[in-house]
Amino acid sequence: MLSRRNPQLNKNGELIHLLSIEGLPRAVLHQILDTAGTFLSVNEREVKKVPLLRGKSVFNLFFENSTRTRTTFEIAATRLSADVINLDIARSSTAKGESLLDTIANLSAMHADMFVVRHGESGAPYLIAQHCAPHVHVVNAGDGRHAHPTQGLLDMYTIKHYKQDFTNLTVAIVGDIVHSRVARSDIHALTTLGVPEVRAVGPKTLVPGDLTDMGVRVCHDMAEGIRGADVIIMLRLQNERMSGAMLPSAGEFFKNYGLTQEKLALAKPDAIVMHPGPINRGVEIDSSVADGRQSVILPQVTFGIAVRMAVMSTISGNNA
């Protein structure tokens, strides 16, 4: 039976795994963001390494394909001097006949110190954290629709970098929110950090009304959703949403919710435009916006490495 205590915190309330942003105290988030700031300079040095994880083995366990996220975790771990082992595991653990927990048991026997896990099912990293040895740390690199906490944190780092203060912002998250683990992590992070207005923007098939319980304002009208926003986070639209009767076509989605210069003009003049990538040009975002002066999509990637270094070094410094 899983315990009712938040499994990512130890008895002292310190972070031992990063599974979700939900339930993390504001101070923990700030601490990670501050630590990331110090690592940013490491990444600009000629020798881009610190010895914080020297001798530790970090296993990248990607049950779902992802080159970008896996690479950023690999870079982050390497810059912390860890040994990184990448495991390409078939889409589903059960498809190969080996259960998820058997895979974990086997890798634990190889003396792993940290698992970076991406899995297609919501909650899979919780199962792993619950069943691995006490000294092993787990980082959720995206589970189903549930959470992508390092993306959430790097988004917060980006916002903090450009806007400094969270407590006077309006943030609009636009697109396929119901299927987005990034949106969920962003929402938890934004509300925890005290952002007074978080809006979820999109059609009713992609933006369920239940989201209001997470502390967001639901807007089905794009203009209403981005008017006066300081930050616009565009989400990637997956092709399968069309076959699932969620949307008629990418073209119609772009017409209603795609971010163009014209729509961006409704936001504050100094609004920043973010996207977790990879972007679909002409589907959720117009090229002129993606490459425009308000876009901070590439800085997000840079910050992502520092934030992942901060997460890994923070959790490995705390004991279960």
Next chain:
Amino acid sequence: MKILIKNGRVIDPASGRDETADIAIAAGRIVSIGQVSPEFHASRKINATGLIVAPGLVDLAVRLREPGHEHEGMLESEMAAAVAGGVTSLVCLPDTDPVLDEPGLVEMLKFRARNLNQAHVYPLGALTRKLEGEVLTEMAELTEAGCVGFSQAEVPINDTLVMHRALQYAATFGYTTWLRPQDGFLGNGVAAKGALATRMGLSGVPAIAETIALNTIFELVRDTQARVHLCRLSSAAGIELVRRAKAEGLPITCDVSVNHLHLTDVDIGYFNAAMRLTPPLRQQRDRDAIRAGLADGTIDALVSDHTPVDEDMKALPFAEAEPGATGLELLLSLALQWGEESGLPIAQTLSKITSAPVRVLGESLGSLASSAGKLVQGGVADLCIFAPDERWAVQPGALKSQGKHTPFAGYELPGKVKCTVVSGHVAHEAF
């Protein structure tokens, strides 16, 4: 064997009897309640002082896992679990492997169960062959083999033409069709649609999956006058529809599971796979409606929805985990807990797991119809003797069932079964 149960508080919800009395049992029947003849020489005396002597419990939703899922449960283990839980009659579902769609399979199951000499087993036959929702089973043959009704288990029939004909055919012979109301398309999800599922990124089953199916069933019942038992309702809106349909006089009955009586989706916590259940746990409002509906009789019976699940099938991410929980050994305690919390007289609580489910089964019980779930002089001696105030901690490892997964692990519950008598023999005792 002659048994004398002395000095127990005899509660029979069907007759309203609630008094301290002795019960004499011989040749599988209750010889007398109250005044026991001095001529009666018992070979076994049971001192029931301080205990409640009730009719054996009747559970309308049990998976014994045989045939085909023996790794999850064997007849031996699950029947032992039944009597350990005070259950003396149980209805088992047809979703075995192979599916209970042929008389031979039903006869074999009944034969195996009878040889174990524990609880009475009443199988539901499959409504359609292989539960595929296309071809009707041989209902008359299956009834002769011992089926008490026909069910699709968890497999919805999406084709309303087949549904209509199945009900027409069943109605021809007066068979009861047992349906779990869930739309086959909207029902594909792993948690109840709502704030929690949205927050946790779990695919949600909306309440309309239940109400749309109910409305369809009610229209078909109006047209065919078929008798339908609705299984394991989950939503407040669904219960309200049942309330109205009953007021209209439709020939329907319904049940809910112990899980839905006590839990909500919030209990999923951090993706606890023990809470992966079908139908999914809904919200507080729904649970409140279930509790009220069971108390006011809108919901006829309380069931364990006993579903033993293999360890490996729960050690998976929430959505991939197999739904189901063990329940036979918790039915009485969870009923008592609900009754206590709702301030109900104990007889009323017990009626939901004794006389009321027997009413659902009706004539299909055959010779036992007049006395199962009741304490009747001359009737079958099925009894559950329990200590109402003894609290016990649910320890999965200590359960007799092969299925160890329960959402109630660690709970302290009232009511400990001390002795179960089936057809006049002691099938379980734990004094």
